[in-house]
Amino acid sequence: MKILLGVTGSIAAYKAYDACRMMIKDGHEVIVVLTKGALRFIKKETFTYLGAKRVFSHEDDFTEQLFDGPVLHISLAKWCEKIIILPLSANTLAKIAHGQADDLLTSTLLSSSETPVLLYPAMNTQMLLHKRTAQNISLLKEFPYYHFHSTDEGLLACGDTGEGKLPALEKIKTLYEWLPACSLEESQVKKILITTGATISPIDPVRYITNGSTGITGMYMARKFLQQGHHVDLFCGIHSTKEIDYLKEFKHVRIFRCSTTKEMAKKIQQVRENCDLFIAAAAVSDFEFAYRPSKIKKEALRLNEMNLSYEMAEDILLSFLKVKKEHQLSIGMAAESKDHGTHYFIEKWMRKKTDLLIGNYAFHQYGDENEVPLSMGFGQESNGYYFIEEGQVLQNNISLSKNQLANEIYQWFLTKKAVYDSTI
Template structure:
C-alpha cells in the first residue's frame, strides 16, 4: 500500500518516526509530510536517514510539478498521525494553506483517510474540536474518511484523560483494515479463532498453543474487503484483535470454554453470510472442581466428556451461508482430510500442519507462528498444497468464496 504519513504539531510527533519505520517494515511504501508545527518537535532529516522520502509544508511552492497533486494521485491511504487541533480545524473547513491540507483536498475518492487526533484533553473535548470532527464525518459520510478516537491516560502536560495518540503497534495492526465504507448492508463474516480452555479446577486447565493469529489476519482481510466482521475469540487469543475494536464494521467477543464459544456462535450465525471456523477448539471438557484438587484426591486418570462440536452444529443450521472449516493436524494426508470433510462437508476445508513443539523433540509448527503448511480440500480433492505466511492465507480463502 502507498501511504502518505502526515505529521502535525503535537508532542506525539516523535512517535511518527517509529510509525514510518514500522509501516515500511510491513512492506508499505511510505512518504512523509511534516507541517510547520511538526518541525517544532522533530528534525525531518531523521526520515531521510531511514530512507523515507519526506516533504515540508512549503515544498509545494518550490517544486516544478504540482506537488500536492502528484502526491494525492500517488497515495492509497492518507494517514495523519498525530493530528493536531489546528489541522483538524483546517481539514474541516477546507483550508489548503500547506502541503498536507492541499493533498487532503486533492486526493481521489478511493483514497482512504485516517485521522488520529492527539492533544490535551480539554482541547479534544472542546465543542469546537468536536464540531470540527463531526463536520468532517458528515461531509465524508459516504466517503472514505475515518477518525480514530484517542487513547486515555496521563498526558505530556500532566493532565489525565483523553487525548493520547494510540500506540504505534495499534496503528500498524489496524491500518490495512480501516474501511470507512462498511455499512449495515455489507456482507457479514463470522470468524472463530484462538484456543478455548477446559478448566479442571480453579488452578488447572487444558488448552493448546493456538495464538489466534490466523483469526486476526482473516479479520483484517475481511474488513479490507468491506465486510462486517464479527470475531469470536478465545480469551487469550492475540491482543492484535483488540487493536481493531474502534474500526468500522468490527465486533469482538471473547469467550473461555468451547461451550461458551458455541453459545456465542449460535447467537451470531443466522445473521452471517460467511462462517470461518479457524479456532483451535478444545474437544475435551471436565466437571471442574470448586476448589483446587489435592494430590490425595487425584487418580491416574481424569474423567472428561466430549465438548460440543461447533462446526458440526453450524452445518446443521446452514442455509445460504458459506462455511470454511479448519483442520489442525500433524498429518495432512488425503485420507485424513477426506474423512474430516466427509463427516463435515464444508465449502472449503483448510488443513493446517501443527505441532506444539513440546514433545518428541520437534519444532513448533502452525501454532503461534507466522507461517504454516496448508492444504485446501473440497469435493474430495486437495486443491492447494503450500507453505505460506498466515498474512497471505486469508486472501486465498476469500478468493475461493462468492
C-alpha cells in the same frame, strides 16, 4: 502504496520518524508534509535520511518546491493513494473539519477527492475531550473516507494521565495497512463469521485444559475480509493474540472473546443465521469437565482422586452445518499431529461436509532440551496446508504464510460466490 504522511505539532511528533521508517520498510513510498507546528518539534531533514521520497513543509506551495506539476498541493493530492496524519494536532483537526486550507497539508487534503484519510489524533486529555474537538471529530466522521484511530490511555507528556496518547507502532500498522481501499455497494457486502484461537475447559477455579492455538490464522482472515469491505464477526479465545483487539479500529467488525466452547457456541448461535460464510478456524475444546467450584487440593491430585468427569462439548461447526441455508458457505479447519496421515482430514470431512476443509499439522514438542518448545502450526507464521473439497485432496501440503492462506480463502470465496450467484 503511495502514502502522504502529514505530521503536525503534537508532542508525539517525534514518533512520526519511526512510523515513517516502518512504512518505508514495509515497501511503501512516503512523501512527508510537515506543518508549522510540527517544525517546532522535529526536523525535516531526518525524514529524508530515513528514506522519505520527498519532504515538504507548510509554506512549500510558495517556495517553488515542485513535484510532478506546477502546483504542489494539487500534484501531491493526485499522487497519493492514502493520506495519513500522524500525529494529528487539535489545531489541524479543527482546520480540516472546517475546510480551511491555509498551509500545504490542509490545501492538499481539500484538493484530494476521495482518497482515504487516516487520522491519528494525539493530544492532552482535556483537549481531546473538549466539546469543540469532539464536534470536529464528528464533523469529519460524516465523510466515508475519513477514518479516526482511537488514542491510547496512559501517562501523557504533560504529566497528566488519561486518553490522548498516540498508539504503539504495531497498532498503527494494523489500520494503515488494512484500511479498506474501497467501500462496497450494500449488496456486495458479505457477512463473515470466523472462529479462531483456543477455548478452555476449566477443571477448578485455577486449572484448565486448552491447546496452543493463538488465533493468528483467524485474525489474518478477518483482516483480509475487512480490508475488502466486508463485515466480520470474529469469535476468539480469551487468551488469543492481543493483535485481534487491534481490529476493533475497523468500522465493520465485532469481536467476541469466549472462554469455553459452550460460551462460544451460545454466542455464535445468536448471529450465525445471517452469515454468508462460516469459517471454523478455532481449536475448540472437544470436552468440558464437570467444574469443581473450589481448588482441588494437592493431596487429592497425589492420591489420584481427581475423578474428573467430563462431557463432550457442542460441535460448533457441526451445529452450523445442520441448520445452514443454501447460500451459506462453510470452511472447516482440521489440525492433526504429525503422526496422523491425510486420511484423518478426509475422515473429518466425511463427518462434517464443509464446502472446503483445510487440513494442517500442529503440535508443540516440549522437553528439557528445548528451552522454547518446538512448534508447528501453533503460533507460527506459516505452515503446510491441505485443501479438501468433496472428500478429495485438491492441494497437497502447500506451504503458505497465514496471510497467504487468508488470501487463498478470500479468492476461493469469491469464486464460489460467483458460481452460486450464476445459478440463481
